Amino acid sequence: METLEQIQARLTAEFPAARLERVANESAAGQPSLVVDHAHGQAIARWLRDDPALRLDYCSNVTGVDWLPLETSTKTRVKKVVDGVEKEVEETVKSVRPGYLEAVYHLYSMSLRHGPVILRLRTADRAVGAPVPSLTPVWRGAEFQEREIYDLFGIVFEGHPDLRRLLMWEGYQDHPMRKDYAEPDDYEYEPTPHDEVLEKAGKHAAAEVRP
Amino acid sequence: MLGEGIIKGMAETARNFLGSYHDAARLTTVEFPEDKIPAKESARNFPFLVHDGEDAMQGLRCVACQICEKECPPKCIFIIKDTNKKPDYVGKLQFQPKVFDIDVSVCMSCQICVEVCPFDAIKMDTDFELGGSDRFGGLLLNKRRLAKPNSYYHTIHPTEAAEVDGRLAAEKAKVEAKAKADAEAKAKAAAAAAAAKAAAQTTPPVVASTPAAVVTPAK
Amino acid sequence: MIADLLNGIGLLLWRVVSDQPDAKGALLPVLPAVLQPVVSAVLSVAPIIGVFASLFALTTLLERKGLGRIQNRLGPNRVGPFGILQPAADGLKMLTKEDIIPRSADKVVHFLAPVCLAVPTLLAFAVLPYGRNLVPLDLDAGLLFFFAVGASTELSIFMAGWSSRNKYSLLGAMRAIAQMISYEIPLIVSSVTVVMMTGTLSPMHIVEHQAGFIWGFIPHWYVLTPWGFAGFVIFTIASLAESNRSPFDLPEAESELIAGHLTEYSGFKYALFFLAEYLGMFAISGLGVTLFLGGWHAPLPGLEWIPSFVWFFGKLVSMVFLFIWIRGTVPRLRVDQLLNLAWKFLLPLALINLVVAAVWHFTAVWTFPGALVVRWLLGAALIGGPYVLLGSALSGAKKNTLRVYRYAT
């Protein structure tokens, strides 16, 4: 199979307007991935599916990832004039990468037996209901998995034919797989050594009484 | 022909019907309370704490390191360290658990506590007839109920227990040998020092004394 | 007086056991004339209820044990020795269960349904000849009575399904209606062959027609003639369907409709349904024994000294065991296939079987040596040909064949 660089080059040639970004993978698996922009998401997916050299007809795995805002501090040596003397000073630059949600698609080819090509679709921010384009019209196999992501992460898939909650019930408000999800403490309590649950419930009750 | 497959199937069921009267491979039922299948050596149900010697609380191998508590997938182990220490099998002073509870209503018998325990202190029991009438307290086993002697461990997992005992004995031997060697070396050093001291009065020391090589038993 | 009574009872029992006629006549004259009709009725009804209720208990045990053995299990063996008291335990359990009526159910109909099922089922036993001189009611049109009474059970199943106000119950009831009406026809047509041959509708006379032995050892039962065999097979299949037994247990199809029309029944009412279903099965097996298996006749000459009702019940239990065996083997049909089987296979076969029976009847005049074998083969060909043709048409309509699979390496 072509490497991701080659695929990206061909995609850039095919879709000049598309913004593509390669994400390296440091692990032993060495499965790099490609971030695709929303406007071209479906078209690129279709092209990947139908391209005779790739024929990624099989969308194996679709999942969401919740990336919290990441604060990174980089130390740089900057030349600065301190007290009239130019000196090299170490300076810490803090940068906050904004959080976002991500839908990851693992694509394989059943007919050519290669893969994976990993596509990522990123939302603009971590807001509930942040949209990404749905790839279900391209691969039906993404249907339930996108519903699951909508359910557990709160990403809305635009163009999904039947976007409902999959695992949690209708009317449930939260999205449990988000990293900032707080467990509810109103479920039936059974005495176990895990008294922290009780403790939490007590705190919750107290917080409700206070205002 | 229509009906052939059904007749074939009926012949098969008839064979099983008759077979169940004489063929033990077909009628595999074991009538439980009267007959029991002996527990397999590797079987596991809920964990217990191994203790050496007669006194369960004194002989507990557990040193309250809390690794199992941390690694337990359903978080059913609950440990509070005691402030007083007690000597372990090699005589080294170690912490001991003040509270060691396992909530067997939560425990999923995965054996990970056994695997992560560096002290061979927690092992899996094979006893499964644990019915009781108290759903809450009865399922929360404290360290007294968990403690079982090493001999019991030998009866349920003989191979594994022998291996563990061998390892512990080897370790103990190693420690003892080391202690012995240390003591010898110390004595030697002291003697050498004394000799040196004595010699120092005449000539300055030339060779620094080296401790005797420690014999490490093969693991 | 007491001595007369005891003497009468003793004589009655002796006459029953020794197959003598007019057993009731031994006791009735002893009693005052006012009591005679009542006692006569009780003497007919009580044994039926008693015997068949205990047979029901025994059969549930036999079924569970037999199915257990077929499935390589032991079956119930905890209550009493060999689990013999299991039916009592089951019965007690059923009786002590809460009787639940769904809030939105039609309460009257919901209550009446099991009663309406049990009563006609019991009525059907009135015309079956259990022994040589043992028939509660020797009706001239006994067969007609049997089918008329049997047909009324469909109504109660629909009552149960409809009144429960449960979707599964309703689906089950609809299936039951379709199934029972469809299978009534092959059931009756296959019995008509026997009526044709014997010229009587009285079960008693039908059994008497099957007396004697060919060549001294082959019993003269109808099942051993080509038309009788075909008729018996059709009758058995149809009676499986009529008694809602596997593979025709669609109305209560457990894996699809939970319990069909029984979904909303519990406790005693459920037990009554259960009882009625087994009684229905006994009644229809009893009819099968009467029509095709020679009723109470012994299978071999020289065995007549054994009381005739023993043979009847022996055959009945064998039929029931066959039902259990089938139940332990086959999967369930789908509703359209069930109806196809009735209308496109069993009914044409049953009609052809009438012709076969006629041929058998009119070739009875052949007297050349080996005529019996020739007649037999002719009859077998006449029914076997259509069987093969209809069978392949039924299974070949959808090109159902055993398949060969390819492999990739």
Add this chain to the structure above:
Amino acid sequence: MSESELLSAPAPTAMNYEIRPKPAGTSDAEVGGELLEVAMGPHHPSTHGVFRMDVVLDGEQVVKLKPVFGYLHRNHEKIAENTTYLASMPYTDRLDYLCSMTNNWAYALSVERLTGLIPPERAEYIRVITAELTRLVNHTCLIGFLLQDMGALGTPLMYAFRQRELILDLFESLSGSRMMCNYMRFGGCRADLPAGWLEQAAQVVGGYGQFLDEFQALISENEILVARSQGVGVLPAELAINSSITGPMLRASGVNFDLRKADRYGIYDRFPFRVPLGDHGDVYDRYMIRLLEMRESVKILEQALREIPAGPIIDPKAKIRGFRPKAGEAYGRIECPKGELGFYLISDGSPNPYRYRVRPPSLINLTVLEDMCLGQTVADAVIILGSVDIVLGEVDR
């Protein structure tokens, strides 16, 4: 093809989620009757657990079917993200509780992809042996369940369970537990084979052929089974591929795709087994493919039990305490009996995975449930569901 053309090209399958038009030739009940909505499940005898199908019926015919999930949802992924890598291993047993060995393997394989641990030879053989035994267990159970759904009153199921017990005994003496094995570890296996295990396994495997023959004689030619299952719940190959169907269900539709061949993970390239393929994609094919796959598994097992070498069973680099993979991500997948079971892991260098995702074959194979059931009867819907082979522990996770 230009971009606009690509976008306007029709999707390969109709995605109309209203009540779909009935397939041609099945509609004959337009007499003004009402449709019947039935919620089959979550407490229904043949939904294999707490699964629900919201079915709209026209008489007995299914005109709409929506699967409803989540009754067994316990957010396995969240639990795993809050605990260490090792502690998730026993939780994977509970995904598809019939096939804990393959679940273990899939997870261990993904972690090995993430960290670069390499299981030693003997461990690879043990993995193949246990995985193929698991395949036997699963397929044996499945055909039993399927026939139970078809109304065969427990007999095939009991025969299947009788045979399955023998394998569970093997699992018990190997791992200590019959179903929740928790046996594999990152870079190998937990315990070596006990003495005499291989002989016992060879005996069980040797007897399997006879069991399959008996089972085939019992039911495979049964006219009722044939009538019930042939031509029912047909799944075309294109739809199957596009819907990410995997496992025996895909192969019953005629697609030659088996991860044991396609990925050759572990040491499957050493086993010359064959992959049975169906031509019709109906319930009967799905049933028969499983039976035939078992025969191939028996061959694999015979070879593996013969060739298994001595040696260590775990990578010496593997750590049981303080396991922290480098930051990165990995997706590992194996051919579990139900289809492709994948684990997608993102590590941020901490002892707990940052993201832990299970690709559940049972759930994804249900994507086409409605397509297969439309126009069929309720009774068919039940066996179609049975032939998909789901375990709710995995569907709902």
